[in-house]
Amino acid sequence: MTPIRPDLDTLPAYVPGRTVAGAIKLASNEVTDPPAPAVLDAVARAAAGGNRYPDMGVGELTGRIAEFQRIEPERVAVGCGSVLLCQQLVQITCLGPDDEVLVAWRSFEAYPIVTQIAGATLRTVPLDDDYRHDLDAMAAAVTDRTRLVFVCSPNNPTGPAVHRDEFVRFMESVPDTLLVALDEAYAEYVTDPDAVTGRPLLDEFPNLVVLRTFSKAYRMAGLRVGYALASPEVTTALRKVAPPFAVNSMAQAGAIAALEHREEILAGCADVVAERDRVAARLRELGFTVPQTQANFVWLPLGERTAEFAAHCAERKVIVRPFAADGVRVTISSAAENDALLDVASSFPAPS
Numbered sequence: 001m002t003p004i005r006p007d008l009d010t011l012p013a014y015v016p017g018r019t020v021a022g023a024i025k026l027a028s029n030e031v032t033d034p035p036a037p038a039v040l041d042a043v044a045r046a047a048a049g050g051n052r053y054p055d056m057g058v059g060e061l062t063g064r065i066a067e068f069q070r071i072e073p074e075r076v077a078v079g080c081g082s083v084l085l086c087q088q089l090v091q092i093t094c095l096g097p098d099d100e101v102l103v104a105w106r107s108f109e110a111y112p113i114v115t116q117i118a119g120a121t122l123r124t125v126p127l128d129d130d131y132r133h134d135l136d137a138m139a140a141a142v143t144d145r146t147r148l149v150f151v152c153s154p155n156n157p158t159g160p161a162v163h164r165d166e167f168v169r170f171m172e173s174v175p176d177t178l179l180v181a182l183d184e185a186y187a188e189y190v191t192d193p194d195a196v197t198g199r200p201l202l203d204e205f206p207n208l209v210v211l212r213t214f215s216k217a218y219r220m221a222g223l224r225v226g227y228a229l230a231s232p233e234v235t236t237a238l239r240k241v242a243p244p245f246a247v248n249s250m251a252q253a254g255a256i257a258a259l260e261h262r263e264e265i266l267a268g269c270a271d272v273v274a275e276r277d278r279v280a281a282r283l284r285e286l287g288f289t290v291p292q293t294q295a296n297f298v299w300l301p302l303g304e305r306t307a308e309f310a311a312h313c314a315e316r317k318v319i320v321r322p323f324a325a326d327g328v329r330v331t332i333s334s335a336a337e338n339d340a341l342l343d344v345a346s347s348f349p350a351p352s
């Protein structure tokens with residue numbers, strides 16, 4: 001008998017994207033290109049000082065993010081990826097099982113995990129028939145036990161973005177004693193002019209937290225940097241519960257360089273967006289149901305045939321991400337890799 005908390009037995013295990021030698025990896029919403037040369041240079045220079053501890057206060061990067069987002073530096077909290085910031089958000093709002101975290105489902109698979117790690121209780125509200133957040137139903141599901149709500153826009157893994165008008169209505173209808181985290185991990189891929197952007201709403205709603213990451217469009221998933229924009233009260237609490245030195249020197253230097261070169265780095269998003277629309281259209285032609293997507297992935301709600309499709313792809317060296325009996329998420333990549341996916345999908349028998 002080891003003294004491990006028994007509730008951890010029921011913790012859903014994180015399923016990493018599969019790696020198969022020589023396979024095309026479309027499972028983790030990464031970009032296939034390496035980080036920008038300027039980022040790699042900065043990381044190498046920082047590595048040379050790896051005998052020293054990183055700046056625990058993440059001072060310079062925080063300042064650069066504040067400048068870029070036109071916000072006071074004290075309203076920025078940098079984290080070891082936005083996933084860890086999600087965990088910190090639960091830690092600063094929830095003390096135990098009486099405190100509830102509300103999410104749409106299906107959404108980002110980390111939300112239930114970080115909720116349970118903190119010993120809090122998860123409440124879920126189903127997505128609507130278009131695989132979108134049902135924010136009116138979520139507002140109705142808020143109780144006096146709800147401490148934190150995660151709204152993921154665009155929603156991982158289904159793709160649609162929340163619209164600004166519905167999000168504002170949601171913020172106006174929930175109590176301001178509740179923290180609402182708008183997770184914008186895929187913001188750089190959004191093209192719908194009606195989609196919500198959190199930053200302009202922060203002054204109006206002090207209980208709003210905006211989460212951003214360098215993992216996706218900035219091509220730095222392995223370096224682990226994300227950040228939260230919120231009230232000073234919230235960011236101060238986030239810093240209190242952060243693991244010491246969680247954002248390492250290479251990550252800090254790489255993110256600073258990425259912001260300096262963001263225009264050239266983010267120029268790559270336009271190709272992904274064009275490919276996304278091409279792949280979605282072709283998959284629909286092949287008979288697949290593909291919800292609207294504003295991210296760098298598409299969702300195939302294959303239900304009971306989810307595992308069959310994932311296996312069909314894996315046998316042909318294309319790795320996609322199956323989610324139990326719900327569906328498959330496929331990352332949009334380069335034209336050549338997307339063509340490989342379309343080729344494999346076209347030989348999947350009778351998708352609908």
Ligand SMILES: *Cc1c(COP(=O)(O)O)cnc(C)c1O
Pocket residue numbers: 029080081082083084108152156183185212213214215216221224225226
């Ligand atoms: C990929 C992703 C993140 C980013 O996580 P990092 O820890 O910053 O790599 C956050 N939220 C969602 C919904 C994601 O899909």
